[in-house]
Amino acid sequence: MEDDVNRALLEAEPELSAPGPGAGAGPEAEAEAGARVVPQLAICDPAHLAHRLLALVFMCFLGFGSYFCYDNPAALQIQIQNDMHLSTAQFMLLYSWYSWPNVILCFFGGFLIDRVFGIRWGSIIFSFIICIGQVVFALGAILNAFWLMQLGRFIFGIGGESLAVAQNTYAVSWFKGKELNLVFGLQLSMARIGSTVNLNVMGWLYHRIATLIGSPGHTTLGVTLMIGGVTCVFSLLCGLILAFMDWRAEKILHKEEGKTGEVIKIRDMKDFSLSLWIIFLICVWYYVAIFPFIGLGKLFFIEKYKLSPRTASAINSIVYVISAPMSPAFGFLVDKTGRNILWVLFAVVATLASHAMLAFTFWNPWIAMCLLGVSYSLLACALWPMVAFIIPEHQLGTAYGFMQSIQNLGLAIMAIVAGEILDHWGYLYLEIFFIACVSVSLLSVVLLYLVDCSRGGTLNCSVKQRADLSKSTHAE
Incomplete structure (x- = not known):
């Protein structure tokens, strides 16, 4: 596939690979032609496997922050209940508020990506929403305002499931007919790794920050959650890079922007x-x-x-x-x-x-x-x-x-x-x-x-x- 695309590009621009005598009108033209003749590195060529594997790395990390922060409450259950003075029923509201927006967005996430934002802007916007949700969640702890923590989880939920749809759409767009099942498996594995790292790291991080601040409390909890939100910022950066790579691949290979393939008809x-x-x-x-x-x-x-x-x-x-x-x-x-x-x-x-x-x-x-x-x-x-x-x-x-x-x-x-x-x-x-x-x-x-x-x-x-x-x- 990659060789066929490269061959097509060379045939479409024969003057670049074999300029005739007198084709150069001057040193600047010759320099420009020479620069265009230089073959592209495999990792920079959207038609090459190496470039697609690089895109796969960013696809896998696109959802890492979402899955890492989803189970922040589970990793910090004791700290959240003690610092915020919550019952278990109140604590579980942090999971409930994440799920409520997705009762509706499961029907419209694909529509928003296909018809409104597009896959590139969709992945960036949903990644940004996740970042905002985590920041609001952390601020709720810092300010000792549980209602603000619930609002943060609600905002986080708006972006979480829709970002997963965008991630899968990227996978289909780049790997359809080429190791797609393996790609989905790798994305799922990275999601589970994010959840695992969260469950094993956040408690330790809380105690380290408590030592630095001098005592545990809602401020320590909020700072811990804010640091955990760095993973969401990292995923947003991956979304920006992946959007640029997809835009560049579309220009070079003349491929269409990815679609979710989700056609929702309630009837x-x-x-x-x-x-x-x-x-x-x-x-x-x-x-x-x-x-x-x-x-x-x-x-x-x-x-x-x-x-x-x-x-x-x-x-x-x-x-x-x-x-x-x-x-x-x-x-x-x-x-x-x-x-x-x-x-x-x-x-x-x-x-x-x-x-x-x-x-x-x-x-x-x-x-x-x-x-x-x-x-x-x-x-x-x-x-x-x-x-x-x-x-x-x-x-x-x-x-x-x-x-x-x-x-x-x-x-x-x-x-x-x-x-x-x-x-x-x-x-x-x-x-x-x-x-x-x-x-x-x-x-x-x-x-x-x-x-x-x-x-x-x-x-x-x-x-x-x-x-x-x-x-x-x-x-x-």
């Missing part, structure tokens, strides 16, 4: 099948037992297992650590074997076992959390692709938008519910609540299997069976 929801609605149920009831638990996990491990804050942070982050390398591996496994419902069933059962161990045993928590990390990675690889198997391509944008919307709605509500349960009844009842949520998800998986079997078993067939079915459908 398409009336055509959603029963299987798709069940997939939505599995999604929302599963994820409400993952993210709120991680948000509260650090203090849980400290209180139940009498661990140090540093060890508790390491255990709480193991889900993301495992997800980073395992998500691409599980994606490859599911692609090669099919049987998506079977893999989802295995993941949900493993998650149920993990929460049961944490609730009713005092076994080493590393065991349960490693199992949770494996099951979380496997479910994502097996569940989300099933939507594409039962929905026409022109309705995929609506289906995925609605799936993300109800996921954020569930997270917004259940974060508050989890906080109230913890305040009034403690961690045992909170774990029982999470077990109940996963159990509903498990029953939904069984129901999906029965419905799928009654309609031909397309979701749980092997890759070969799915290919044969696709051929017969096209023939008809």
Whole structure:
């Protein structure tokens, strides 16, 4: 591909590579022609793999700040509750306010990128919104104003999910037909690395700043959050560089600006099948037992297992650590074997076992959390692709938008519910609540299997069976 583009450029401008006698009108013209003849370095040539790999580096770091700062509350739960004098229910509002704007923006994020801002300005604007949200969040702590911290998380949420859409659009624009699945896997891995670094670094940073200031308190908390916001500024710089690279590639290669491919039509929801609605149920009831638990996990491990804050942070982050390398591996496994419902069933059962161990045993928590990390990675690889198997391509944008919307709605509500349960009844009842949520998800998986079997078993067939079915459908 790169050689073909280079050859086309040379054929389009033969005078640059082989000037005829007398072509130079003077020393300045000869110098200009000589400068234009010099071949471009591979890393500067948009048609070359090296240049695309450089762009991939900036794509991966584009979302690093967002994922790093998303779980700032989880990394600093003890400090936030103590310094701001909050109950657990109030603390969980910091996660709830992040999710509320994304109940709506899941439908319109792609539209804003495609029709209003464009991918370049969209990624820059959403990165800037994230920076503003984190600054407001930190200022709320410095000024001891919890309402301002909530506003900061709301602003942060406006940019967070939409920036992820922009990041994926860049990946498709630069790597469509060229290692795209690997690129998505690398982006996901970098996101998990950002979350892992946050969970293991922010507590240590807080104590270092407390030592410098002289005592802990809301000012120390605010300064810590402000320093954490440097990662968002770094991601904004990556967005600016990536926008310039994309603009330059468009000029040189005459390619179109990337589009999300998301066509949202609310009226398409009336055509959603029963299987798709069940997939939505599995999604929302599963994820409400993952993210709120991680948000509260650090203090849980400290209180139940009498661990140090540093060890508790390491255990709480193991889900993301495992997800980073395992998500691409599980994606490859599911692609090669099919049987998506079977893999989802295995993941949900493993998650149920993990929460049961944490609730009713005092076994080493590393065991349960490693199992949770494996099951979380496997479910994502097996569940989300099933939507594409039962929905026409022109309705995929609506289906995925609605799936993300109800996921954020569930997270917004259940974060508050989890906080109230913890305040009034403690961690045992909170774990029982999470077990109940996963159990509903498990029953939904069984129901999906029965419905799928009654309609031909397309979701749980092997890759070969799915290919044969696709051929017969096209023939008809």
